[in-house]
Amino acid sequence: MRVVVPLLASFALRTSAFSPSIRSGSVRTFHQSTLLNMARKAGVSSPEELKDFVAKAGDKLLVVDVRNPDAEKEPGDQKSLAVAALPSEDNRPQAVSLIYDRETSSLPLPDVDKDTPIITHCGGGGRGQLAKDFLLENGFTNVLNGGGPKETDCWAEYGSK
Known part of the structure; x- marks a missing residue:
């Protein structure tokens, strides 16, 4: 199950369901910043x-x-x-x-x-x-x-x- 989470996180970053709040200029949580860096x-x-x-x-x-x-x-x-x-x-x-x-x-x-x-x-x-x-x-x-x-x-x- 631990392998699935990063894959889902990476997928979520690339979909509009997750990323609008990140792209809107709002303050990022530690979790959001970590997910963004994983996707880079x-x-x-x-x-x-x-x-x-x-x-x-x-x-x-x-x-x-x-x-x-x-x-x-x-x-x-x-x-x-x-x-x-x-x-x-x-x-x-x-x-x-x-x-x-x-x-x-x-x-x-x-x-x-x-x-x-x-x-x-x-x-x-x-x-x-x-x-x-x-x-x-x-x-x-x-x-x-x-x-x-x-x-x-x-x-x-x-x-x-």
Whole structure:
């Protein structure tokens, strides 16, 4: 029975029957926060961590979007791209698109100081974590994984940057 509870909790988070009270901005109980963190992919920062990080970073923040618009390479990205477009001159001024390539386990390095505050993201956090790890391995020192548009409470903290 203990195995069923986390599965039901994860399912409940993804259904409208449970999540409206969490998404409405109401105060979360310990139980709700625990359930939300269980549903996140490993390494995705909490909304609270992201909010603090964004506030401290100010205009030095760099958001690295690692999603791939090529549906043949990353078919799963199409859903998140429909929700949130890739960065451009007119969209998300503090963000850049640096595609994470699964074949080479790499992405182009941003042309910024190594201590620049960086949030990586993909659609939901998997490649965002791989990108974070890659940047850390290449000398960047101030990097968080923000998940992506799928993590709506995290996305609300940095998605417009």
